[in-house]
Amino acid sequence: MNSSAGTAQGFDGRTKALKRYILFDHDGVLVDTEFWYFTAGERALAEVGVTLDKDRYLRDMGQGLGTWEQARAAGVDERTIERQRAVRDEYYQEYLRTEAIEIEGVLEALAELSQYVRMAIVTSAKRRDFDLIHERRRIRPFMDFVLVREDYGLGKPHPEPYLTGLVRLGATREETLVVEDSARGLNSAVAAGIDCAVVHNEFTASQDFSRAVHRIGALSELTEIVRRAS
Structure with missing residues (x-):
């Protein structure tokens, strides 16, 4: 150097x-993991009836926010969010093990x-x-x-x-x-x-x-x- x-x-x-x-x-x-992190959150939110909007997700991410802002806006309570956060993390680790990144x-x-x-x-x-x-x-x-x-x-x-x-x-x-x-x-x-x-x-x-x-x-x-x- x-x-x-x-x-x-x-x-x-x-x-x-x-x-x-x-x-x-x-x-x-x-x-190359950004897409899979989004997909894991999308999958976790779908289980509680919320569709994760990609454009809003990207705008929120720029401010240090992300998946759960849309859940709160849709009226999902904090206890459910914490449960689905853990689910999201499990899905994400699944993708890390199985997808080409x-x-x-x-x-x-x-x-x-x-x-x-x-x-x-x-x-x-x-x-x-x-x-x-x-x-x-x-x-x-x-x-x-x-x-x-x-x-x-x-x-x-x-x-x-x-x-x-x-x-x-x-x-x-x-x-x-x-x-x-x-x-x-x-x-x-x-x-x-x-x-x-x-x-x-x-x-x-x-x-x-x-x-x-x-x-x-x-x-x-x-x-x-x-x-x-x-």
Whole structure:
């Protein structure tokens, strides 16, 4: 990794610090799970007579809300919501075990990036789900550490998750890049004062990413972004 300090000219003409660290979101960035999480919630709500509207779900998700806001709006009581939340989690784990959630090119991109930057994961995933996903995958060895939902108090879009990641890395905002696929995650990075690259995910593609510094189609494009500044 090139660890020398320095600056580079950004595409908008501003002088920016070189990126020496990357904080990755997880779901939708490193593994293709966003659709299955939605589907698990959709299935759980259908059991109590509620149809989960995808467009509203995506809007709510951008504000740190999600499945259960629609349940409450439909008059579902909190006791039932808690029961169906557990059901949703069971369905989601079923999908994690049985569905193909790999994203092509992720391992190759991480191997290339590891020559230039230190990396970590900051995810909203629960530890149980994260561990299940990575029982037989080879992503974790590229990471300095992983922060799951139990490792911080306030979730995305609050800045706490990424600020916690900065502290763990011993990094400054200026030399760090966040990689996200959702408006919720982008808003978290922006609130933390960290540049964010949004990678295309078909499921979240309709969300507002106007505050992203970079829009990329695949993680392989990050290598060029980092190398241009090295």
